[in-house]
Amino acid sequence: MNEQQEKLRHSLSHVLMQALENLYRAVPGVGPAIEEGFYHDFDSKIKITDKDFKKIKKEMKKIITRGFPIEKETMSIEEGMKLLKDKKYSYTLELAEGLKEQGETEITFYRQGDFINMCKGPHLNSTDEINVDAFTLTKIAGAYWKNDENNTMLTRIYGVGFETKEELENYKEMIKEAEKRDHRKLGKELDLFTFSELVGSGLPLFTPKGTLIRDLIIEKIHGLQEDFGYQRVDIPHITKSDLYKTSGHWEKFGDELFKVKGQGDTEFVMKPMNCPHHTQIFASKQTSYRDLPVRYTEATKVYRDEQAGELIGLSRVRSITQDDGHVFCAPDQIEQEIKNIISIIRGFYKSLDMFKEGDYWVSLSVRDPQTPDKYLGEEKLWNEAESILEKIAKDEKLPYKRIEGEAAFYGPKLDFMFKDALGRERQLATAQLDFIMPNRFKLEYTDKDGEKKTPVMIHRAIAGSLERFMAIMIEHFAGAFPFWLSPVQIKIIPIADVHREYAKEIFGELKKRNFRIELDNSDDSFGKKVRKAKTEKIPYFLVIGDKEVEEKKVTVESRDEENLGQMTIENFVEKLEKETK
Amino acid sequence: MNEQQEKLRHSLSHVLMQALENLYRAVPGVGPAIEEGFYHDFDSKIKITDKDFKKIKKEMKKIITRGFPIEKETMSIEEGMKLLKDKKYSYTLELAEGLKEQGETEITFYRQGDFINMCKGPHLNSTDEINVDAFTLTKIAGAYWKNDENNTMLTRIYGVGFETKEELENYKEMIKEAEKRDHRKLGKELDLFTFSELVGSGLPLFTPKGTLIRDLIIEKIHGLQEDFGYQRVDIPHITKSDLYKTSGHWEKFGDELFKVKGQGDTEFVMKPMNCPHHTQIFASKQTSYRDLPVRYTEATKVYRDEQAGELIGLSRVRSITQDDGHVFCAPDQIEQEIKNIISIIRGFYKSLDMFKEGDYWVSLSVRDPQTPDKYLGEEKLWNEAESILEKIAKDEKLPYKRIEGEAAFYGPKLDFMFKDALGRERQLATAQLDFIMPNRFKLEYTDKDGEKKTPVMIHRAIAGSLERFMAIMIEHFAGAFPFWLSPVQIKIIPIADVHREYAKEIFGELKKRNFRIELDNSDDSFGKKVRKAKTEKIPYFLVIGDKEVEEKKVTVESRDEENLGQMTIENFVEKLEKETK
Numbered sequence A, B: 001m002n003e004q005q006e007k008l009r010h011s012l013s014h015v016l017m018q019a020l021e022n023l024y025r026a027v028p029g030v031g032p033a034i035e036e037g038f039y040h041d042f043d044s045k046i047k048i049t050d051k052d053f054k055k056i057k058k059e060m061k062k063i064i065t066r067g068f069p070i071e072k073e074t075m076s077i078e079e080g081m082k083l084l085k086d087k088k089y090s091y092t093l094e095l096a097e098g099l100k101e102q103g104e105t106e107i108t109f110y111r112q113g114d115f116i117n118m119c120k121g122p123h124l125n126s127t128d129e130i131n132v133d134a135f136t137l138t139k140i141a142g143a144y145w146k147n148d149e150n151n152t153m154l155t156r157i158y159g160v161g162f163e164t165k166e167e168l169e170n171y172k173e174m175i176k177e178a179e180k181r182d183h184r185k186l187g188k189e190l191d192l193f194t195f196s197e198l199v200g201s202g203l204p205l206f207t208p209k210g211t212l213i214r215d216l217i218i219e220k221i222h223g224l225q226e227d228f229g230y231q232r233v234d235i236p237h238i239t240k241s242d243l244y245k246t247s248g249h250w251e252k253f254g255d256e257l258f259k260v261k262g263q264g265d266t267e268f269v270m271k272p273m274n275c276p277h278h279t280q281i282f283a284s285k286q287t288s289y290r291d292l293p294v295r296y297t298e299a300t301k302v303y304r305d306e307q308a309g310e311l312i313g314l315s316r317v318r319s320i321t322q323d324d325g326h327v328f329c330a331p332d333q334i335e336q337e338i339k340n341i342i343s344i345i346r347g348f349y350k351s352l353d354m355f356k357e358g359d360y361w362v363s364l365s366v367r368d369p370q371t372p373d374k375y376l377g378e379e380k381l382w383n384e385a386e387s388i389l390e391k392i393a394k395d396e397k398l399p400y401k402r403i404e405g406e407a408a409f410y411g412p413k414l415d416f417m418f419k420d421a422l423g424r425e426r427q428l429a430t431a432q433l434d435f436i437m438p439n440r441f442k443l444e445y446t447d448k449d450g451e452k453k454t455p456v457m458i459h460r461a462i463a464g465s466l467e468r469f470m471a472i473m474i475e476h477f478a479g480a481f482p483f484w485l486s487p488v489q490i491k492i493i494p495i496a497d498v499h500r501e502y503a504k505e506i507f508g509e510l511k512k513r514n515f516r517i518e519l520d521n522s523d524d525s526f527g528k529k530v531r532k533a534k535t536e537k538i539p540y541f542l543v544i545g546d547k548e549v550e551e552k553k554v555t556v557e558s559r560d561e562e563n564l565g566q567m568t569i570e571n572f573v574e575k576l577e578k579e580t581k
Helices: A003-024 A050-066 A077-086 A090-101 A165-181 A183-189 A208-226 A241-247 A249-256 A275-282 A331-350 A379-395 A466-476 A497-512 A526-535 A546-551 A569-580 B003-024 B050-066 B077-086 B090-101 B165-181 B183-189 B208-226 B241-247 B249-256 B275-282 B331-350 B379-395 B466-477 B497-512 B526-535 B546-551 B569-580
Strands: A037-043 A070-076 A106-112 A115-118 A135-144 A153-161 A238-240 A259-261 A267-270 A294-303 A319-329 A360-366 A400-404 A413-419 A425-434 A456-465 A490-494 A517-519 A540-544 A554-558 A562-567 B037-043 B071-076 B106-112 B115-118 B135-144 B153-161 B238-240 B259-261 B267-270 B294-303 B319-329 B360-366 B400-404 B413-419 B425-434 B456-465 B490-494 B517-519 B540-544 B554-558 B562-567
Touching: A003 A037, A003 A050, A003 A106, A003 A115, A003 A153, A050 A135, A070 A077, A077 A090, A077 A106, A077 A115, A090 A115, A135 A165, A153 A165, A165 A183, A165 A466, A183 A466, A208 A294, A208 A319, A208 A331, A208 A456, A208 A466, A238 A241, A241 A249, A241 A267, A241 A275, A275 A294, A275 A319, A275 A456, A319 A331, A319 A466, A331 A379, A331 A413, A331 A425, A331 A456, A360 A379, A379 A400, A379 A413, A379 A425, A425 A466, A456 A466, A490 A497, A490 A526, A497 A517, A497 A540, A497 A546, A497 A569, A526 A540, A540 A546, A540 A569, A546 A554, A546 A562, A554 A569, A562 A569, B003 B037, B003 B050, B003 B106, B003 B115, B003 B153, B050 B135, B071 B077, B077 B090, B077 B106, B077 B115, B090 B115, B135 B165, B153 B165, B165 B183, B165 B466, B183 B466, B208 B294, B208 B319, B208 B331, B208 B456, B208 B466, B238 B241, B241 B249, B241 B267, B241 B275, B275 B294, B275 B319, B275 B456, B319 B331, B319 B466, B331 B379, B331 B413, B331 B425, B331 B456, B360 B379, B379 B400, B379 B413, B379 B425, B425 B466, B456 B466, B490 B497, B490 B526, B497 B517, B497 B540, B497 B546, B497 B569, B526 B540, B540 B546, B546 B562, B554 B569, B562 B569
Parallel strands: A360 A400, A490 A517, A490 A540, B360 B400, B490 B517, B490 B540
Antiparallel strands: A037 A153, A070 A106, A106 A115, A135 A153, A238 A267, A259 A267, A259 B259, A294 A319, A319 A456, A360 A413, A413 A425, A425 A456, A540 A554, A554 A562, B037 B153, B071 B106, B106 B115, B135 B153, B238 B267, B259 B267, B294 B319, B319 B456, B360 B413, B413 B425, B425 B456, B540 B554, B554 B562
8 A cells, every 4th residue: 555545545534434424423433544445433323234335425425526625733632632522522532541641742633624533644635636436335344442342342334445446446356256266155165165063163174075175285295395305294283281381382372272171180282383293203313413304294283272253264263284394404404405495385386377477476584673682592593594595585586575574583484475366465385494492492413523413493384274275275266276186177977878888988097097087977967067067167077979979089178278179088188198297 | 711710810819819928917909810810919018029029939839839728618797707807808808898788698708728818719629729830920010909099009919820831931922022012112113103201191293104104004094995985084173062962972981081272161172083073074065865875084183081091102092093984874875885894994904914814803793682771773773783784794704703782882883803913802993883973963865755864874994093003013013014014115235335326226216116215325334234124124125235236136135035136126126016916
């Protein structure tokens, strides 16, 4: 959001409040500009719903076209508080009192026509600078005053605002598309996952097709990383709290930790991450410099007690499957190991056609120089680590930006940001250096010189949380997954009963070659079968009719390329093999 | 244990007590015959350790050779209690008081020489019927009176007793072998798993090699069951307690359940089993008779809070990976589905060479006709189900026995019992019918006639708990796993530095063919390298020296067949491919 957009959206928020005051004598709460729009909280004796949006927009347009100058007024805090009291703006008055307590002596107001409220700005110069055709109201919701559930519940109206009508139309189009692609909707249509009232919210259950997608992602990543010596390990989902007290996560995670209670007094906890467990496998035997790097990997669930209100489909869950990996290495091995991880990330996102110039960038996440106390570990180590990561980013020709303050408290990292089909940016893969945890767990290896030394730890994720990743992929591909990721790759549709025999033969041929296929043997009409295959977004379906049986061919319909005509099964398989390479 | 053995062991227990009384004025607790031996609990002011076993055995032999007649005496309960009081047998007296409260009027004693104690028998006729060369004392431990930790801690001495010296020697040999094969010892030597003080007892962490074995087992089973239409699903490890209140497990599991507490009030619990979760996937969409059977499978961890004192290596853990499977089918599909499961079990145990006549039997576990109330569901359904299982056992020519009282409360089952290399019997695979849970969760499908009907559920496990299964396999194979299950299948050992180049070439050749290989590039001597390969129980190791490099061959040493001589790498691969088929 640039400054002009911020002024526009902030002014729209005031215009909305002015309209609400005119129409309903509503009393204002806060009303900021936000990404792509604005909102305003208010208290109203009259119940307002989205059915009233038309009326409110009409009033807003009236205010806009009247062209009120928007004027800033500075007052002494006493004068300002008196004004708010006279206007019975009790919420704003409470904010002013807060400012007074903080020692403020002056406050600013913005006035447009009859409407005046305390505000820091910035604003446009006049209401008619707002394009009446480039804004709309989108949503109405409840919102606690000061976001505290012990306070009064106010009403919040959201809107969006742009400079041109075209921008608004594009935005509406994007929202419509996003709704169509919503992974909760598509997840149900494609039968990928479900939730159960009895199991609880934020705890998804994956159906066979959804599980297959999960497994394909895990196997794809493992296939890539196996070449770099990653080995699978397996850990339990609970631990004594001692493990997290040693690692330091006990304090960090606080309320988000699920506590576990058995018959005895032992304090157990569900793991919110895997690194502490993995250190215990490393620590289980003597390690020589010759054994390094040691690379563990595991796709396993961690549990975090997110607030019920914040849970959204697969995007935000309580059972989070991490595609996790930890490397224990000597300091002079860091560079090669991070380069290997970048190789894996590149290979994986290329297989999704997402590793394309302009579609991704890399955050070189370093310390905030203003707050050195936030970070643990020696200054010298940090400087070295940050330069190694920067050197690697350059060597690998990554489109990177140095982002200060984004480092973890234990070390700097490379975060990979990808754009999805609707242009939304998502942080997915990451490689993080860690100088702290190996020390806390007293990990060591015997170096060439016979000395005991502490290894460096690298945390890495390729897809991140599999649940969130699946949500993003479902929306990115609108359910039309690439061939390798499709739960069903090919569907065979016999036109009539007499074609079933040959269809079965074709099925056998393709099954032998390990493709994931379905044979539609239902009694549905041919048209319905085709419509079903299309809804399921299956990459290819093969139609089998008289001609196909006679000529020992199949008619190939492609999801992405439409009708490909008749061909022999050998030619079809050749085509697939060429593509998957 | 036959009756003669029971008499022998019970009498040995009395002889032991008599010796303890003679030597230490020890006061008796209980002293029964047990599998292969006996024990006696006692209270002694003098501290006794296994260093005293020699002296105690000497005293026992003296009592045996004296040839005391062992005589039964029946007394009125008052008379008996007076005798016990006079002898200051306070523990036995407490038992007699209990009998009196239960209304007993007479009790029996057994006397041998000076020693007399209350006892139901049976016993030998004379102490010299005991073979002095065929018994020994094995272990000393603490034992709470009446097994209650609020009571006095007594001392318990265990012993074994046989009719012949040869049997005792065989037993000792078996114990020695069992100790050598102990999975806790081998697990460490072969680096398969570890425990951490910080994580807690009963919560194993699997190293790369142990994880590989787990994965190979899971994949082997899945490969077999995939042909029968089993599909993987994925569920979270926690649930609201509502799920188990509906299924009925809430009460059944009681204290063994791990309770989970988040920030909110919701009562969560760690899953002690998977079936209730799987019902929720089945329930997530409409099912027609055409969709049946639905077959879900998942290798996933369940959690049960076993008592800390009962945890043993991998045999008894708190995090239990179940190789689980659930079939939802129509009643007329039960037979075929159970036959499929038997096919999978047969295929799996054949791959371990354990499905051999005499090495396994099947328990047809049916109701106990004496306690019909223990079982839920209609009489008619049960009868049918029991006959279906019996018919299948006959059709499949399984060596089965009908075992009454071993059915689950929800239905009858087939339990597969296998003998391990030391002749110990283990219950591993199972197929269980369940008429109850589908009802409790109101599962349904639409039948041909348009009516809603309740499916039958089949629970099946092939390996059972993977942890326990691994413990059994490690001990059965003494760590020398079959080729397909070996974490490392082939090791390449270059004799000297000059042979490393060719060794690397061979490594590449075998790697390409997807064998699991290791190249020993250490600076160890050739002898040490060979010893290491042998300790690791790797099926084959290839020696590379001058002659091998010159003739482009390898010298193959087999773990099971010794030296196989020189051959080309092609011939070696051919041999392996023939074997694995």
